[in-house]
Amino acid sequence: MISISKLLCDLDAEGDGLRYDAAEGSSKPQITEEKQRRPVVVWNTTRRCNLYCSHCYAGADLEAGAGEFSTAEAKAFLEQLADYGAPVILFSGGEPLVRDDLVELVDYAADLGLRPVLSSNGTLITPEKAAALRDVGLKYAGISVDGLPERNDEFRGEEGAFDAAVRGIENCLDAGLKTGLRYTITEANAADLEAVVELLADVGLDRFCFYHLDYGGRGADIADLDLSATEKRAAVERLCELTLEYHDRGEEIETLLVGNYADAAFLVEYARETFGEAKAQVVYDHLERNGGDPTGERVADVDYEGNVHLTQFWQGYSLGNVRDRPFGEIWEDESNPLLGALRNREEHLTGRCGDCQYQSICRGGSRLRALADTGDLFAPDPQCYLTDDERRGDGAGSIVGGTAD
Amino acid sequence: MVEKEHRTPIESGNRGNPTPQWELFVRQEAGEPMYHVGSVAAASGAEAHEHASRLFGRDAVDIWCCPAAEVDRYSVRGLASDADDRGSDEPHIDEETADTPRVRES
Numbered sequence: 191m192i193s194i195s196k197l198l199c200d201l202d203a204e205g206d207g208l209r210y211d212a213a214e215g216s217s218k219p220q221i222t223e224e225k226q227r228r229p230v231v232v233w234n235t236t237r238r239c240n241l242y243c244s245h246c247y248a249g250a251d252l253e254a255g256a257g258e259f260s261t262a263e264a265k266a267f268l269e270q271l272a273d274y275g276a277p278v279i280l281f282s283g284g285e286p287l288v289r290d291d292l293v294e295l296v297d298y299a300a301d302l303g304l305r306p307v308l309s310s311n312g313t314l315i316t317p318e319k320a321a322a323l324r325d326v327g328l329k330y331a332g333i334s335v336d337g338l339p340e341r342n343d344e345f346r347g348e349e350g351a352f353d354a355a356v357r358g359i360e361n362c363l364d365a366g367l368k369t370g371l372r373y374t375i376t377e378a379n380a381a382d383l384e385a386v387v388e389l390l391a392d393v394g395l396d397r398f399c400f401y402h403l404d405y406g407g408r409g410a411d412i413a414d415l416d417l418s419a420t421e422k423r424a425a426v427e428r429l430c431e432l433t434l435e436y437h438d439r440g441e442e443i444e445t446l447l448v449g450n451y452a453d454a455a456f457l458v459e460y461a462r463e464t465f466g467e468a469k470a471q472v473v474y475d476h477l478e479r480n481g482g483d484p485t486g487e488r489v490a491d492v493d494y495e496g497n498v499h500l501t502q503f504w505q506g507y508s509l510g511n512v513r514d515r516p517f518g519e520i521w522e523d524e525s526n527p528l529l530g531a532l533r534n535r536e537e538h539l540t541g542r543c544g545d546c547q548y549q550s551i552c553r554g555g556s557r558l559r560a561l562a563d564t565g566d567l568f569a570p571d572p573q574c575y576l577t578d579d580e581r582r583g584d585g586a587g588s589i590v591g592g593t594a595d
Numbered sequence: 596m597v598e599k600e601h602r603t604p605i606e607s608g609n610r611g612n613p614t615p616q617w618e619l620f621v622r623q624e625a626g627e628p629m630y631h632v633g634s635v636a637a638a639s640g641a642e643a644h645e646h647a648s649r650l651f652g653r654d655a656v657d658i659w660c661c662p663a664a665e666v667d668r669y670s671v672r673g674l675a676s677d678a679d680d681r682g683s684d685e686p687h688i689d690e691e692t693a694d695t696p697r698v699r700e701s
Binding site for chain 1: 605606607608609610611613614616621623630631632633634635636646649650651668670672673674675677678
């Protein structure tokens, strides 16, 4: 996760300690005092969802999945995470609000010292539910909207989903919950991006997370709806401009990018062109501490049956199952050659990722996209949009290695 | 040999999300032991092997793909035994959305 507002506008946020080792000196209360050593864990609490979105990585369905955790199993699982020292548990789905024990489990996670956050489509969040989640210690609600009403509802397979999601956002904000937008950018909705930010900023939202499409679950079926490299670059550039425009007007919105670490290199290039070498160096240093693509390291996923995945998008492969071994034991087991190779991916990257000057802040981008596109785990990410000059540092110069003053 | 603790069965009937899971066992070099390296989701054994080959083929001389639901597992530990004292083992679904879940109107 890359924060445009932090890097370009120096806007502090509670997650900076996790992302940039930047807790010290921040005016915001920080999630951790030290840089995160354990993964944020996404937990698909249920397969069931009241919507049927075309890009769902979890392949969620209207029907419940067999093998979902009971409340007692869920609590034992949360204890595993707390014992291991996971800093954050993201309650996801399916749609987590279809579980009637969600409030109880968020409460239990908070009591164990985990930071509970929520990923939801927002359509089931009533004022009462928002207040209950706030009262038991929920720290953040990320609500998915993927375009203006007509486009969003088509994407999500349900008429009225947009309006219901906005009501959910308003209910969270009214309850005093920190709330943000989750927006997956595709060819179908890239044009709506600015209007959605404007509309939701008007209702009081100030955090906007933009996801690139990854090729897991149903996302693989709509890979042809992914933006081209040129379009992707234009969308990210527009988000940078939008962030600066809002901040210039005194509206401190937080904007973040997820799922394509070519964005990290682009932000360095953008900072150089817009602000000069010194700012580009600061941005680069922050991103180097961030550590690039987090697969198999700083993000983990556990599906509704207990299978542990390298990220939430890697549903096709599991390292093990928490019904068999505790989460921490699975995550630490580097006898698994795939896990070992991913954690030392610099030794294996090939092609344009192999000799890229930005490797230390990108780390090869999405290995899942490379695998889906070529069958080769260490081939270049097909959605890298950097030019050859940028990759080689042949153009305006290179700051890699700290040559800027 | 004396058993240290009592092993109990671990649930393994529902190990597909929703595609069936195949437990993977890999021998990286001839003469080395074979060991477990996780599982893949695949509709058939052939597809599981194809998937596993992409992930482990560069290292492995042998790959076994075993239907996860057919593996009997016994352990002295496990999520279920940790949860045993906590009561109900049924998944919890919100009754308000249990039949035909729809976008809430208010």
